[in-house]
Amino acid sequence: MGKKQKKTHIVCRRCGKIAYHIRKKECSACGFGKSKRIKHFSWQWKNMLGKGNRKK
Ligand SMILES: [Zn+2]
Secondary structure, X not given: OOXXXXXXXXXXXXXXXXXXXXXXXXXXXOOEOOEOOOOOOXXXXXXXXXXXXXXX
16 A cells, blocks of 8 residues: 555545546546436435335
């Protein structure tokens, strides 16, 4: 771990995580730069949709 690593990810403007890829120009965490909308994960939607709309 003595090598100087090249900076590939910077702080994302939208989610605040160091996940914004400089070369790809997209955030791996929220998808900023890739799409205008925030990246949604299926488990997040499940939680959101599960509210007040539960089966059983
Ligand atoms: Zn982001």
